[in-house]
Amino acid sequence: MMPGITEDLPIKKTSEASINLVLKKIAERAAVTEHHPNGPAEEFKWLHECGALSIVLPGHPLDFNLPKTPQLLRLLKAVGKANLSVGRIFEGHVNTLYLIHLYAEAEQRERWYREVEEKGHLFGVWNTQAADGISLRADASGFRINGSKTFCSGAEIVNRALISGDIDRDGEKGWQLLIVNMEDLPQERIDRKSWKPLGMKASGSYKVDFSDYLISEKDLVARPGTYLTQPYFNAGAIRFAAVHLGGAEAIAQHTLSYLRELKRTEDPFQQMRIYNIMSELTTGQLWLNRAGKYYDKWVAAGSHDQALIAFANMTRTVIEEICLKIMDESNRCVGARGLMEPFELERLHRDLTFYLRQPAPDATRLKAAEFFIQHDFTFDDDI
Ligand SMILES: Cc1cc2nc3c(=O)[nH]c(=O)nc-3n(C[C@H](O)[C@H](O)[C@H](O)COP(=O)(O)OP(=O)(O)OC[C@H]3O[C@@H](n4cnc5c(N)ncnc54)[C@H](O)[C@@H]3O)c2cc1C
Structure with a gap:
């Protein structure tokens, strides 16, 4: 299992x-x-x-x-x-x-x-864009899309893409969600030269040009601006943090196997690093579990939106630090030899290093600090 x-x-x-x-x-x-x-x-x-x-x-x-x-x-x-x-x-x-x-x-x-x-x-959700981002113009039979999205993970295999863009819908302006049938978008709209990353190559997160795609009302999701509804918009960060921690867990496991294979587990320096890796990993698992419990409790109650966002922001940034520490310790454990193919660690380190770069890492920390400055609140054990 x-x-x-x-x-x-x-x-x-x-x-x-x-x-x-x-x-x-x-x-x-x-x-x-x-x-x-x-x-x-x-x-x-x-x-x-x-x-x-x-x-x-x-x-x-x-x-x-x-x-x-x-x-x-x-x-x-x-x-x-x-x-x-x-x-x-x-x-x-x-x-x-x-x-x-x-x-x-x-x-x-x-x-x-x-x-x-x-x-x-x-399905995939593609919100990130560059200067040539998405806008929607009213057309006789719906809305005509203009612009592109960047970082479209799974662009070649996703069937339904939830994208976002600026709309003026009967005088109501804002950031609109819409679902594009990727089968109806010409294949050459996926810019295959746009994805040459350090890691996460298999995520195929290409730039995609949606210009001229005609979207009908039945594929518009909710009213303009709904996407930014809290606490859902920010608290969702716990889901990508969970995936990140999975990468760190794989690195921990492969590091241990490598040391066992080379019979290097008796060395006290290696043992100390193994301790550091496993205690960090366990801390991450505890944070995630708590974040999941708060999420269910507070979304159902609708009572603690700001606390939930602060906890989710901390979970995300603490797990980022944990992943960085685990990679650092793993690097030192296995050395250059262990970071070469065919060892899996070569790819795992590249993937996790790259995938950890998520939006607004500094602003996320400041936002959590702001919560504690403005509210007299501690996260107790009552869960
Ligand atoms: C593998 C991968 C897959 C992805 N898949 C998707 C996807 O499917 N859908 C999607 O919508 N997005 C996706 N993204 C994009 C992701 O959500 C982020 O938008 C992206 O990772 C932004 O990262 P960045 O480091 O380039 O950000 P940046 O905003 O450039 O941040 C880099 C650094 O600059 C700092 N910074 C930011 N703004 C300023 C400023 N004004 N002045 C000074 N410093 C600043 C930040 O705090 C940070 O330290 C993906 C990203 C990755 C890595």
């Missing part, structure tokens, strides 16, 4: 076993997938077959209507541990389904949920 998702995860025995099996296969293939021309397409076929793509939908084990955030975070961590690029795309899929769960009309939800369950459609 893969550690990480089994504990407390109430998925049916068969599903649990098959998710574990799929994650094992994904981990074993990660080095090949990094250079595969189809990216992780196979991996998402397997994730559909074992039920992971629909796991958060109504009636499924981690149904968004149930308080299952700690379990969802454990699943995200396990996918990230298997392959960080797959984890990134899977997290985008889960995020999109969550936005649909929160904001879409009943007809839209049914339509898109059915596509996931029956066809294994993969």
Whole structure:
């Protein structure tokens, strides 16, 4: 059994076993997938077959209507541990389904949920853009898109992309969410020269030009500005933090195996570093678990939005620091030899180093500080 998702995860025995099996296969293939021309397409076929793509939908084990955030975070961590690029795309899929769960009309939800369950459609959320970002212009039959998105993870394999852009909708202006059918977008709109990163190559996070795509009302999600609704907008950071920690867990595991293989575990300096790695990893797991519990409790109560955002911001930044420390200790443990192919650590370090760069890391810390300055609040154990 893969550690990480089994504990407390109430998925049916068969599903649990098959998710574990799929994650094992994904981990074993990660080095090949990094250079595969189809990216992780196979991996998402397997994730559909074992039920992971629909796991958060109504009636499924981690149904968004149930308080299952700690379990969802454990699943995200396990996918990230298997392959960080797959984890990134899977997290985008889960995020999109969550936005649909929160904001879409009943007809839209049914339509898109059915596509996931029956066809294994993969969803992605692409909000990041450069100066040539998205705007929507009213047209006789809907809205015409102009502009591009950057960092579109899974651009070549995502079927439905939730993107965002400026709209003027009957006088109501703001940041509009909309779903694009990627099959209807010409393939050459994906700029394949735009993705030459240090790591996370298999996430295929290309720049995509959506200009001239015609979107109808039925594919617009919610009213302009809804995307920025709190606490959901900021508190969602705990989901990518979970994937990050999965990468750190993989590094910890491979570091230990490497030291065992070379019979270097008797050395007290190595033992001290192993201690540092494992205590950091455990701290991260505790933060994540607590973040998941607060998320379920406070979203249901609607009472602690600012505290939830502060805790999520701290979880994200503490886990960033934990990942950096684990990588540093792992580097010293294995040395140059261990950071060369065919050792997995070569790719794992590149992937995690790159993936840790998420938006506004400094502003996130300042925002958490602001919360404590403005509120007389401590996070007690009453959970
Ligand atoms: C692997 C990967 C996959 C991704 N996939 C997606 C995706 O599917 N969808 C999506 O929407 N996005 C995606 N993103 C983008 C992600 O959400 C962030 O937008 C992106 O990582 C921003 O990182 P950056 O380091 O370039 O940010 P920057 O904002 O450039 O930050 C870099 C540094 O500059 C500082 N800084 C920022 N602004 C200023 C300023 N005005 N003055 C001085 N300093 C400043 C920051 O605090 C930070 O220290 C992905 C990113 C990665 C790495």
